[in-house]
Amino acid sequence: MHAVVFAYHDVGVNCLKALIGAGIQIDLVLTHQDDPNENVWFGSVAKLCEDQQIPYLTPTASELTGLIPRIRKLAPDYLFSFYYRHMIPAELLACAKIAALNMHGSLLPKYRGRAPVNWAILHGETQTGATLHIMEVKPDAGDIVGQSAVTIGPDETATDVFGKVSKAAVEVIHQALPELIQGRVPKKPNALSKGSYFGGRKPEDGRIHWEQTAKQVHDLVRAVAPPYPGAFTENQGRKMIVARSTLKGPFPDNLDLGALGIQVVDNRVFGICGDHQVVEILEWFLQPTQ
Structure with missing residues (x-):
C-alpha cells in the first residue's frame, strides 16, 4: 500500500x-x-x-x-x-x-x-x-x-x-x-x-468573565493553560495570565462573595464568580511584554 x-x-x-x-x-x-x-x-x-x-x-x-x-x-x-x-x-x-x-x-x-x-x-x-x-x-x-x-x-x-x-x-x-x-x-x-x-480560538478569547460560574472560569483556565496563550484577567492595572486554578477548598471565611473578581487573603489568590462561588488561582504571572 x-x-x-x-x-x-x-x-x-x-x-x-x-x-x-x-x-x-x-x-x-x-x-x-x-x-x-x-x-x-x-x-x-x-x-x-x-x-x-x-x-x-x-x-x-x-x-x-x-x-x-x-x-x-x-x-x-x-x-x-x-x-x-x-x-x-x-x-x-x-x-x-x-x-x-x-x-x-x-x-x-x-x-x-x-x-x-x-x-x-x-x-x-x-x-x-x-x-x-x-x-x-x-x-x-x-x-x-x-x-x-x-x-x-x-x-x-x-x-x-x-x-x-x-x-x-x-x-x-x-x-x-x-x-x-x-x-x-x-x-x-x-x-x-x-x-x-x-471555529478557531484567539488569545482574546481567554479573557476571564467573572460573572460566569466558578466552574466555567476553571474550565476556561484549563482549556487554554500554557503552552496555549492562557486565560487572563486584570489586577491592579496589570494583565495577569492565569495558568492553574482549583475549585477545591477549603476557602477563607472572610472572602466577600458579593464582590466579583480578584481577592487576596493570606497570600492566596481567589476569584469570586457570578454564582457566588470561588475559584482559587494556584499559579499566575504577569503577561510577558511582546
Missing part, C-alpha cells in the same frame, strides 16, 4: 510512525513550517521525515492545488491527514485510489472544526477522543472509520488531554490498519445533527 500523508503536531508524528511501522510505503509528506510567533511545544513531522528519509514539502495553502499533478502521478492508495492545518482541495482528495482519511481530535460528530480538545474542556466535557473518518470537502463530515475515547479529568489541562488524544489516535490507526491494508474501509454514519461545528 502506498500513501501520501498530510501531517503536523504530535498526532502527525505518532500516526506517521504507525503507518511506517505497518509497512505502508509513504511516497510524500506534506507538513507545515513552524510559525515563529507560535509556542511550538510538539514534535516535528519534518524532522521525522528527515530521519526516515521520506520526501516532504511545506506548501502554503495556496500552493496545494499546484501539487495535484505530482500527487496524481504518485497514484497513492490512501491520503491521510493527521492534524494538517490547511483545507485539502477536493481535487487532491480525489487522487486517493481507495480513500482519503483524516484524524480528528474529538468523538465525532461532536466538536467538529478547530481546536476540538480546547472546546471540549471549555464546555466541561468529561470525555473526548480521536476519530478517523473519510475526508469530504466539508470539514469533519465524512463517514467514521474508527474511534477511541479518553477521559477528561476535572483538573486536566488541554495539554494533558491532548497527550491522551494523541495516544488514542495511534490506537485508532492500529485498529483500522488491518482492514485498510486489505483495501477495505470500515464505515459508519457520522450523524452531524448530534454534534456542532466550532
Whole structure:
C-alpha cells in the first residue's frame, strides 16, 4: 500500500510512525513550517521525515492545488491527514485510489472544526477522543472509520488531554490498519445533527468573565493553560495570565462573595464568580511584554 500523508503536531508524528511501522510505503509528506510567533511545544513531522528519509514539502495553502499533478502521478492508495492545518482541495482528495482519511481530535460528530480538545474542556466535557473518518470537502463530515475515547479529568489541562488524544489516535490507526491494508474501509454514519461545528480560538478569547460560574472560569483556565496563550484577567492595572486554578477548598471565611473578581487573603489568590462561588488561582504571572 502506498500513501501520501498530510501531517503536523504530535498526532502527525505518532500516526506517521504507525503507518511506517505497518509497512505502508509513504511516497510524500506534506507538513507545515513552524510559525515563529507560535509556542511550538510538539514534535516535528519534518524532522521525522528527515530521519526516515521520506520526501516532504511545506506548501502554503495556496500552493496545494499546484501539487495535484505530482500527487496524481504518485497514484497513492490512501491520503491521510493527521492534524494538517490547511483545507485539502477536493481535487487532491480525489487522487486517493481507495480513500482519503483524516484524524480528528474529538468523538465525532461532536466538536467538529478547530481546536476540538480546547472546546471540549471549555464546555466541561468529561470525555473526548480521536476519530478517523473519510475526508469530504466539508470539514469533519465524512463517514467514521474508527474511534477511541479518553477521559477528561476535572483538573486536566488541554495539554494533558491532548497527550491522551494523541495516544488514542495511534490506537485508532492500529485498529483500522488491518482492514485498510486489505483495501477495505470500515464505515459508519457520522450523524452531524448530534454534534456542532466550532471555529478557531484567539488569545482574546481567554479573557476571564467573572460573572460566569466558578466552574466555567476553571474550565476556561484549563482549556487554554500554557503552552496555549492562557486565560487572563486584570489586577491592579496589570494583565495577569492565569495558568492553574482549583475549585477545591477549603476557602477563607472572610472572602466577600458579593464582590466579583480578584481577592487576596493570606497570600492566596481567589476569584469570586457570578454564582457566588470561588475559584482559587494556584499559579499566575504577569503577561510577558511582546
